[in-house]
Structure formats: structure tokens, C-alpha cells
Amino acid sequence: xxxxxxxxxxxxxxxxxxxxxxxxxxxxxxxxxxxxxxxxxxxxxxxxxxxxxxxxxxxxxxxxxxxxxxxxxxxxxxxxxxxxxxxxxxxxxxxxxxxxxxxxxxxxxxxxxxxxxxxxxxxxxxxxxxxxxxxxxxxxxxxxxxxxxxxxxxxxxxxxxxxxxxxxxxxxxxxxxxxxxxxxxxxxxxxxxxxxxxxxxxxxxxxxxxxxxxxxxxxxxxxxxxxxxxxxxxxxxxxxxxxxxxxxxxxxxxxxxxxxxxxxxxxxxxxxxxxxxxxxxxxxxxxxxxxxxxxxxxxxxxxxxxxxxxxxxxxxxxxxxxxxxxxxxxxxxxxxxxxxxxxxxxxxxxxxxxxxxxxxxxxxxxxxxxxxxxxxxxxxxxxxxxxxxxxxxxxxxxxxxxxxxxxxxxxxxxxxxxxxxxxxxxxxxxxxxxxxxxxxxxxxxxxxxxxxxxxxxxxxxxxxxxxxxxxxxxxxxxxxxxxxxxxxxxxxxxxxxxxxxxxxxxxxxxxxxxxxxxxxxxxxxxxxxxxxxxxxxxxxxxxxxxxxxxxxxx
Numbered sequence: 001x002x003x004x005x006x007x008x009x010x011x012x013x014x015x016x017x018x019x020x021x022x023x024x025x026x027x028x029x030x031x032x033x034x035x036x037x038x039x040x041x042x043x044x045x046x047x048x049x050x051x052x053x054x055x056x057x058x059x060x061x062x063x064x065x066x067x068x069x070x071x072x073x074x075x076x077x078x079x080x081x082x083x084x085x086x087x088x089x090x091x092x093x094x095x096x097x098x099x100x101x102x103x104x105x106x107x108x109x110x111x112x113x114x115x116x117x118x119x120x121x122x123x124x125x126x127x128x129x130x131x132x133x134x135x136x137x138x139x140x141x142x143x144x145x146x147x148x149x150x151x152x153x154x155x156x157x158x159x160x161x162x163x164x165x166x167x168x169x170x171x172x173x174x175x176x177x178x179x180x181x182x183x184x185x186x187x188x189x190x191x192x193x194x195x196x197x198x199x200x201x202x203x204x205x206x207x208x209x210x211x212x213x214x215x216x217x218x219x220x221x222x223x224x225x226x227x228x229x230x231x232x233x234x235x236x237x238x239x240x241x242x243x244x245x246x247x248x249x250x251x252x253x254x255x256x257x258x259x260x261x262x263x264x265x266x267x268x269x270x271x272x273x274x275x276x277x278x279x280x281x282x283x284x285x286x287x288x289x290x291x292x293x294x295x296x297x298x299x300x301x302x303x304x305x306x307x308x309x310x311x312x313x314x315x316x317x318x319x320x321x322x323x324x325x326x327x328x329x330x331x332x333x334x335x336x337x338x339x340x341x342x343x344x345x346x347x348x349x350x351x352x353x354x355x356x357x358x359x360x361x362x363x364x365x366x367x368x369x370x371x372x373x374x375x376x377x378x379x380x381x382x383x384x385x386x387x388x389x390x391x392x393x394x395x396x397x398x399x400x401x402x403x404x405x406x407x408x409x410x411x412x413x414x415x416x417x418x419x420x421x422x423x424x425x426x427x428x429x430x431x432x433x434x435x436x437x438x439x440x441x442x443x444x445x446x447x448x449x450x451x452x453x454x455x456x457x458x459x460x461x462x463x464x465x466x467x468x469x470x471x472x473x474x475x476x477x478x479x480x481x482x483x484x485x486x487x488x489x490x491x492x493x494x495x496x497x498x499x500x501x502x503x504x505x506x507x508x509x510x511x512x513x514x515x516x517x518x519x520x521x522x523x524x525x526x527x528x529x530x531x532x533x534x535x536x537x538x539x540x541x542x543x544x545x546x547x548x549x550x551x552x553x554x
Contacts, residue, residue, distance in 0.1 A: 005371030014057035028314035049290030052352030059215035071118035077218035099237025108199035208258030346511030391514035406450035465500035
């Protein structure tokens with residue numbers, strides 16, 4: 001087997017595998033599952049999964065490889081783009097009802113550019129096949145080399161500026177701002193309708209030879225400068241626009257062998273928060289759900305275990321089974337998979353968790369002078385240094401999940417709660433309530449923006465369950481087996497928002513407990529309240545980039 005130092009280190013973000021040098025490695029390690037075929041079904045409009053479950057990885061793989069003759073493209077929204085988008089609403093030029101209209105125009109704009117980039121060849125300049133769509137793009141874009149979303153924004157904002165200039169010339173009287181703003185809004189809506197119709201006509205005129213899929217990513221993270229309610233309305237408009245184009249316009253395009261669709265990459269809780277019309281049917285009929293969780297008994301046959309082993313087996317100079325490669329590097333050649341089972345207990349059971357586990361153990365092995373070995377030391381996944389770093393990673397994943405609902409500052413205040421459990425890892429709801437009383441007394445002296453989870457103990461418990469920090473377990477009636485429940489495991493298309501059972505025994509995720517400073521009991525309530533700012537000072541270094549504007553309560 002290859003020495004540890006010669007193995008490629010995995011990336012946490014699959015977008016890094018879009019670069020030319022990384023594509024070859026990504027194609028080797030990527031596990032091709034049945035979900036690939038489900039994604040290309042004409043009726044699939046949503047690719048859903050927990051953060052880190054591989055949504056972007058699937059999209060990037062399909063973009064890199066033209067899976068089964070499908071031409072694909074991944075487009076990602078950024079914080080700056082969302083801010084500019086919502087600024088149109090804040091300036092009074094748009095209503096909430098306009099969001100879907102803007103999104104339709106922008107999505108059609110991006111689809112048109114995708115088709116042109118994917119389908120144009122040497123002979124098309126002679127046939128004029130894409131002449132109409134090229135004309136449409138050129139009329140809305142001054143610079144065809146700009147990123148797709150940025151170009152779409154610029155087209156809309158440019159029309160906004162023109163409308164403002166016209167209205168200022170017509171009005172010009174103090175006190176006419178409201179009328180001018182209203183007129184600008186009408187002008188923008190008229191502009192958007194023209195843009196939408198123009199692109200629909202251009203796209204409908206094409207006879208595509210291959211299917212085209214636009215993957216739209218980046219809606220799971222809410223910028224702190226944008227309030228929860230504003231952001232929710234914005235992406236709700238996106239969800240409606242994706243549905244309308246997929247279900248109404250694209251299927252109506254005739255005389256084309258190749259079909260077009262847009263696939264929205266979304267977290268289950270975010271989709272649930274959108275509360276789109278007839279969402280249950282959309283879950284069942286139009287969604288592919290990525291789910292990787294397994295049990296210790298069944299882990300050897302799981303997709304997650306195969307993915308982990310494939311990372312090593314695919315990099316060897318000779319044929320090797322994934323299970324054998326994993327056993328060689330981590331298990332001392334044994335087939336019991338003790339290290340992998342421990343990983344299951346100390347993670348959220350997602351592909352990103354596994355890849356991060358590998359990356360950290362590799363880094364520690366090389367740093368300790370063991371990079372020339374072809375297997376990891378027995379304590380590679382149990383050392384204090386590893387446990388601390390991996391626990392920090394899991395806390396970061398929980399923070400990223402919570403970012404949709406609260407500011408980073410609020411998140412660190414909420415997880416302060418665990419210092420009031422007095423070192424308990426397993427506890428009942430009465431113990432949780434007692435800790436809540438102490439935490440609430442401390443929290444009354446702090447400024448929270450997202451206060452909904454301070455309402456009562458059940459609200460706070462549900463938050464921690466949703467973040468996979470707290471789970472619960474139940475015993476079989478005969479006491480022969482214990483069933484452990486986590487949000488990532490209980491969530492499915494039939495149960496998109498699982499609820500925690502407060503009557504069951506509660507337990508902390510073993511992997512994240514170090515980052516929560518669990519393990520030492522506080523000496524007294526007075527001590528806890530006397531040092532309210534002592535939570536995890538080293539690991540809160542994530543805040544060093546500066547805090548952004550706070551968002552109000554969701």
C-alpha cells in the first residue's frame with residue numbers, strides 16, 4: 001500500500017474538485033451510487049441532504065463527466081449576491097411577490113448561457129443554430145465573460161438605475177419619492193417580464209441533442225447581514241421559480257430531443273422552512289434524498305464504509321477492495337472495523353465527516369514523523385490531539401447548520417448551555433430542565449437576537465436535537481437492545497422534521513463533547529455565573545475574521 005505521505009489529502013468542499021488538476025482524483029474516489037440515475041430522472045427537481053452529505057459532490061461529478069450524456073453545470077450563490085438581491089427589496093423597488101419573477105428571469109438567463117457554453121461547437125457558427133439565444137444573451141449582458149449570476153444581477157440592476165434616472169427627470173419634486181419608487185418598481189417588473197419572455201422564446205427555438213441540467217447551490221447558508229425573514233422570502237421565491245420553470249415551461253418546449261431542467265440543492269430543514277405549496281408531494285415525487293447513516297451491525301455493507309475504503313483503494317497502484325484498503329490503513333488488517341465503528345459513534349455519519357477524519361489522521365501522522373508508514377498508528381483516532389481537532393470540526397458543522405437561523409455570536413451563547421449539565425453525557429429531561437433554569441439566568445444578562453429557543457426547555461432541546469448535538473435512546477421492551485435516535489438518522493422524506501422525545505433518556509454526541517467543554521462538573525451555580533465568558537476561548541478563534549451585523553429573531 002502507498003505510504004501515508006503519498007496519499008492525496010481530501011477536500012471538504014467538493015467545489016475544489018472542479019479544477020483540472022483535481023478532477024482525476026475526484027473521479028477515482030467518488031462513489032457512484034443509484035442516486036446518480038435518480039437525479040437525471042425528468043421529474044427530479046430537488047437534491048436534498050444534510051450539510052456535508054454530498055449534494056455538491058454529486059453535482060460536480062455530473063458536471064465533470066457529462067453523466068449519461070447529460071450536460072451539467074453547477075452555479076453557486078454567494079453572500080454578496082444575496083445582499084445585492086435583497087437590497088432591491090429594501091430600497092422599495094420590489095415586493096415579496098416579485099422575488100419569483102426575478103428568479104425566473106435570472107435562472108433563464110443562466111440556463112441560456114449554460115446551453116450556449118455546453119452546446120456550441122465549430123459548425124454552429126455556420127448553421128446559426130444558436131443565433132437567437134446568442135442575441136438574447138447579448139441584449140441583456142454587456143460582458144459575456146462575467147459569472148452567470150453576477151451578469152444576471154447586473155442586467156437587473158442596470159435597468160433599476162435607468163428607471164430611477166427616468167423617474168427623477170419626470171418627477172423631480174420633493175415629496176414625490178414614493179411615486180418615483182413605485183414607478184421604478186413597475187418599470188423593473190416590466191423589464192423582467194420582457195427578459196423572461198425573450199429567453200423563453202430563444203430557448204424554445206432550440207433543438208438540443210443532449211439533456212441539460214443546471215444545479216443551483218448555495219442557499220443553505222444565510223448571511224448575517226440579511227435577516228431570517230428577508231432571506232426566507234428570497235429563497236422561497238427561488239423555490240417557486242425553480243418549480244414553475246421545471247413543471248410548466250421546460251416540459252412545454254417541443255421538437256427538442258434534449259430536455260432542460262434545474263435542480264436545487266437544499267438541506268431538508270431549509271426546504272421545510274420554505275413551506276412551498278404542496279410540499280409533501282414535492283418531497284415524494286420530485287426529490288432525491290441523500291442519506292448515509294448506518295448501524296454498527298450493518299456498517300460493513302454500508303455506502304459510507306464503501307466510500308471511506310474507496311478513498312484508499314482507488315489510489316493504489318494495484319487493484320484493492322475498499323474494505324481491505326480501510327482495514328490495512330486503520331484496522332491493522334483486521335476485518336472487525338473497530339475504528340470505523342468508533343467513527344460512527346463520534347460523527348454525524350456524513351461523507352464529509354469521514355473525509356475530515358481521514359484528513360486529520362493523515363496530517364497528524366505526517367506531523368509526527370510517521371508519514372513514511374503505510375498504515376496509521378493504533379492511537380491515530382483516539383489521541384487527545386486528534387479528538388480535540390475532530391471535535392472542533394463537528395462543532396463547526398453544528399455552527400454552520402445553525403447559521404441559517406442565528407448569528408455566530410448567538411450560537412456560541414446557546415452552546416454555553418452544556419456547561420450547566422455538570423459534566424453529564426447522559427441525562428433525563430428533568431436534568432435538562434434544571435440546567436435550563438441556570439442557563440436562562442445566565443442568558444438574561446446577555447444580548448440574544450434569536451430568542452425563540454430561549455422560550456422554554458423543549459424549544460432549546462429541539463434546537464440541539466436538530467443540530468445533532470443531543471440525541472435520545474430507547475430500550476426494547478425485553479431490554480435486549482437499545483435504539484439510539486439522532487436527527488440525521490430519523491430524518492427522511494416521510495419525516496422531514498423529526499422531533500426529539502423528551503420522555504426518553506437524552507445523550508450527547510460523543511464526538512462533539514470535547515468542543516463543548518463537557519467532562520468536568522462546575523463546582524457551583526455561582527461559579528458558572530461568575531464566568532459567563534469562559535466558553536471555549538481557543539476554539540472561538542473562528543470569530544477572528546470579525547462579526548457581521550446581527551440578524552433578528554427567526
